[in-house]
Amino acid sequence: QATATDRAVGFGLVAFSLALFAYYTLWIVVLPFIDSAHAIHRFFLPREYAVIIPVVAGLLLLLFIGVFIVVVTWKSRKPAKKSE
């Protein structure tokens, strides 16, 4: 049996990604077919954000990974290679 925290975190991740998938699917695939007068549209941002938010998040992720790699590479320079 996995530890309680492991299970909590794990199933929490599953629940979160299921919720995210459901919300995003509704937003992108279902909403265009629903009348613009329906109340459900109140729960969703304008459609442009459905593309802008993931793209910006992806760029931020790449930026973070790049910075991380640079920092780690910088720190692991051998002292003989660069003068102090």
Add this chain to the structure above:
Amino acid sequence: MTKLAQWLWGLALLGSAWAALALSPPGLRLPAPYRQALLPLPVYLLVAFGCYALATVGYRVATFNDCEEAAAELREHINAAREDLRRRGLRF
């Protein structure tokens, strides 16, 4: 054909199908909701794949069983190795 080539082929096929439908070629008139849903499809598939990856990781974390005996055995091995090396003069 290598796996990479297969993947690239598949992507190229799907990409050109999407482009053909979505970038309003003259002569093709899809009803408006379909076009609205079709346009962000690449981003949607990426996000869906990300959700699937996250869910898989979460599920595997939740169901990976602890192996108490293996952990204890490993700790023993580590201590024995450490003792051995200390005897041979390696300083920690």
